[in-house]
Amino acid sequence: MANFHSDFFHLILKQKQKYNTNVLQVLNRKCVEMAVLTSLALSCRLNETSLFERKHYFYADLPAGFQITQQRQPIAVDGEIKFHVFTPGIHKSPYLKSSKIKQIQLEQDSGKSLHDENTAKSLIDLNRAGIPLMEFVFEPDLIDGEEAAALVKELTLILQLLGVCSGRMEEGALRIDANVSVSNRDNDLGVRTEIKNIGSVRAVAAAVKYEINRQISILEAGNKIFNETRAWNMVNKTTIPMREKEEKEDYRFMPETNLPPLRIHVREDLPNENNLVDAVILKKQLPKLPEQIRERLKNVLQISPEIIIALMSDLILLQLFDKIIKKDGNRDPTLVAKFLVRDLLNFLNKNKLTIEFCIPHADFIGQLTDLLQNKTVNLIIANKILYEIISDTKKSPKEIVEEHNWFLISDEEELEKMCLEIIEKNPKIVSGYKKGKKKLFIALMGQMAKITNQRADMALVANIMERLLKS
Structure with a gap:
């Protein structure tokens, strides 16, 4: 407990x-x-x-x-x-x-x-x-x-x-x-212990987990827990006595003799004659709270619970999502939310950046999700485009795609032709796949990513490749 x-x-x-x-x-x-x-x-x-x-x-x-x-x-x-x-x-x-x-x-x-x-x-x-x-x-x-x-x-x-x-x-x-x-x-x-010096949300989880295990070990050894204050050592991931x-x-x-009783006006049926802090008025000023926001994300925007939790883990991330969605009503909320909580956060972590870094780049990120939604680029290319933010580019995502010719290859005839070439050039891999070594399919997909510079619609490629291998 x-x-x-x-x-x-x-x-x-x-x-x-x-x-x-x-x-x-x-x-x-x-x-x-x-x-x-x-x-x-x-x-x-x-x-x-x-x-x-x-x-x-x-x-x-x-x-x-x-x-x-x-x-x-x-x-x-x-x-x-x-x-x-x-x-x-x-x-x-x-x-x-x-x-x-x-x-x-x-x-x-x-x-x-x-x-x-x-x-x-x-x-x-x-x-x-x-x-x-x-x-x-x-x-x-x-x-x-x-x-x-x-x-x-x-x-x-x-x-x-x-x-x-x-x-x-x-x-x-x-x-x-x-x-x-x-x-x-x-x-x-x-018997409880109090843990201090906890410096982050993940440290809360780690400190409580460690302390639970420590106390269980002590009790199982037949010893007693003492009511004490302990400190979380973030380096060694342990609690130490204080x-x-x-x-x-x-x-x-x-x-406290210097402070009189604090009185608050809480009753709606009585006037606030003494100009007290007015809870009745303050209640009307409450903003939308997390539960209301969560309901909108789930029921109106149809976003999954797992993505909602990640999206609401940071207020700036949530505000970034709202800004991108409100900018263009045709944007797919689920696509935008997934891109933010998976790809954008991964990009920030890899480059040791905080979510605040994205505030001036909200329009750029919104335009990037448009390219994904319109199937102009795939996720691999979208992640490459994100790195252009670091260089403080003045170009739009579309201009970057045009400059590097990063357009998504989604023409079925073109992709099928490429798949046939890969199958012809890799007879050993194809033979092994047909004998039951299904993991070799990944090697064939890797060949496609390589020859297209990772620009192919890989979901479409997978369907075409499977069909050709069965024939």
């Missing part, structure tokens, strides 16, 4: 400067509005009144000795997030999962701990100490690391669509602490 929460610190408290050196914290209205908007998007129940407390603990990353938080009466409770889980190579098909949100709370951030194993020293970066954050606490209803990673992806997309958070884990805008426990009982949870985990009593919660 896995239970975890994620933090991001784009929000919450600001300081009101006066002419003297005394500084008091006051709430930032805009940040509270973002927290309310997020709570509404996640189907949470907003508390009309929420309270701030001081959580005391004494680490080097917390100079004040306490953290302002909302432990007992947070801004929102009882939410739910639904998401699809699918990892190629692990799952045969996507499945729907949901996770309950226990609460959303506003907090102050601590400093950043940096651990150097080579020198056996720890350093503290205090630049973010006191910077605000919003914390999500989930119920323990996930079963493995892949579900945890899928939840993080969905939450990130929601926050990006709301304009609340960039979701960039590498910049610290979104952080994940994973609480993991294992049990062979149906109802009781085991410190023992505190109990609630150790934190000595007490009311």
Whole structure:
């Protein structure tokens, strides 16, 4: 069983400067509005009144000795997030999962701990100490690391669509602490460990998987799990001990005296007389959320669930798809989506480029999918054309095709003539194929790709070649 929460610190408290050196914290209205908007998007129940407390603990990353938080009466409770889980190579098909949100709370951030194993020293970066954050606490209803990673992806997309958070884990805008426990009982949870220092979505899956296996090994050996905080070592792909985990009593919660109760207007039947943050108005401002977008992609555009999951794994990729489709209503959504999630992403990975690289090239990519749809080129040539983007070409995809004579060869008579020539020149391969060595068919297809400079319609070639070999 896995239970975890994620933090991001784009929000919450600001300081009101006066002419003297005394500084008091006051709430930032805009940040509270973002927290309310997020709570509404996640189907949470907003508390009309929420309270701030001081959580005391004494680490080097917390100079004040306490953290302002909302432990007992947070801004929102009882939410739910639904998401699809699918990892190629692990799952045969996507499945729907949901996770309950226990609460959303506003907090102050601590400093950043940096651990150097080579020198056996720890350093503290205090630049973010006191910077605000919003914390999500989930119920323990996930079963493995892949579900945890899928939840993080969905939450990130929601926050990006709301304009609340960039979701960039590498910049610290979104952080994940994973609480993991294992049990062979149906109802009781085991002793949990908390994993910190998780820096990416895939690291979430890897860290949770490792920790589950580590705890199972300990229990099977007859030993006990200790309630502790561990860190994910991204180099060795292991979790390492940091410190023992505190109990609630150790934190000595007490009311935050400098911040009054936070009140929110939530009732539609009553006027907002005191100019409170208005949840009724904010609810009307909610954008289309992932579930609505997913329904459109599936039911209106007829895109498969697997492609939808890949397409929605990155907001910029999704926006690129929308821009290309809206530019020309005759474009095939499935063809465009497949090209983006398979060929374009593969191109970006090979060249160590990010999806942001494609933003100024949306028209070029759209025109390239037109050439595929019109059977002007095949996928092999389309991938060659993609490399022209790197050279910052001013030519259109069609002009590039004309310059290199990369037009698709799809004339059946021409292709059949080429197939006959290949069959005549390769009698040993043909003989072996007819004797049952079906893999030799690939060699014949390779000959066709070679003599046509990879410009042939290979699907059509396969049909012609099979027919000729049977005759």
